[in-house]
Amino acid sequence: GSAGASWGHDDVIIFAPVGGRGLRRVTASGGTPEVLTEPNTQVGELEHGWPHILPNGAGVVFTITRKGHDARLAVLSQDSQQWTLLTPATGGAQYLPTGHLVYAFDDELLSIEFDPKKLTVQGSPRTVDERVLTSTTSFGRLGKAYFDLSTTRTLVSLPAPSVLENKPVWVDRNGKITEMAFPPNPGHYSTPRLSPQDGRLAIVRQADVLGRETWIQNKDREQWIQLTEMGSDNRSPVWASDGHSLIFASNRLGPQNIFSKTLVTGEVTRLLASSDPQNPVSQ
Structure with a gap:
């Protein structure tokens, strides 16, 4: 092909x-x-x-x-x-x-x-x-x-259909699928990322055609926390190597720039400012 x-x-x-x-x-x-x-x-x-x-x-x-x-x-x-x-x-x-x-x-x-x-x-x-x-x-x-x-x-x-709901699940190395005990709110989920330290999950939820939110699970995986509340488009989560903060792309201040949020304090810092769209990636 x-x-x-x-x-x-x-x-x-x-x-x-x-x-x-x-x-x-x-x-x-x-x-x-x-x-x-x-x-x-x-x-x-x-x-x-x-x-x-x-x-x-x-x-x-x-x-x-x-x-x-x-x-x-x-x-x-x-x-x-x-x-x-x-x-x-x-x-x-x-x-x-x-x-x-x-x-x-x-x-x-x-x-x-x-x-x-x-x-x-x-x-x-x-x-x-x-x-x-x-x-x-x-x-x-x-x-x-x-x-x-x-x-x-x-x-x-060709027009895209309305947002298709899906449900994230756990899959082990043998392919066994386990549903999450505390599933998140309905929506279309993508870009799952696991913390390198404690296995917490960060994931992007698309609730409508344009709106995207980044959510994380707490350490015992019994509660979902919305990490991003500002801006209509928050995507591409990347964990910091120490697991203490999450880096993501957001349009909260205009163009899609890269931000970091410290999970303990909730402090958000813009890491890069540019008129060009940006997305963080992990190496």
């Missing part, structure tokens, strides 16, 4: 065979495909997919999955043959002549300013559609977003 293909103006096709093989390039007339990229396994890259050739031929926007991380957009420079990570995404992106990349993250269709000469994103993403159908587990976790754009900027997409 292939995670997408892109046909350039010079009759070169770039495609992405799945299975950790990276991007390949072949002429429209046929021939032996050339290796364009291969996942950098030393930094945990697993798959490259969903290539989109930029109109000026200066680069290729594509998607990367890495071990233990959300999929992210990246851009390959045709000059240096090096790629740079851009922003978290589900599936691929497409470039508009207005100077924007259009892509999905979770169930939102977003656009962000993109400079095709510098190959950099600018500013914060804007919502194009609040509900577009996506799959985060397709194509080796590259994901897939069900939308397409024409050169005349006409958008077609």
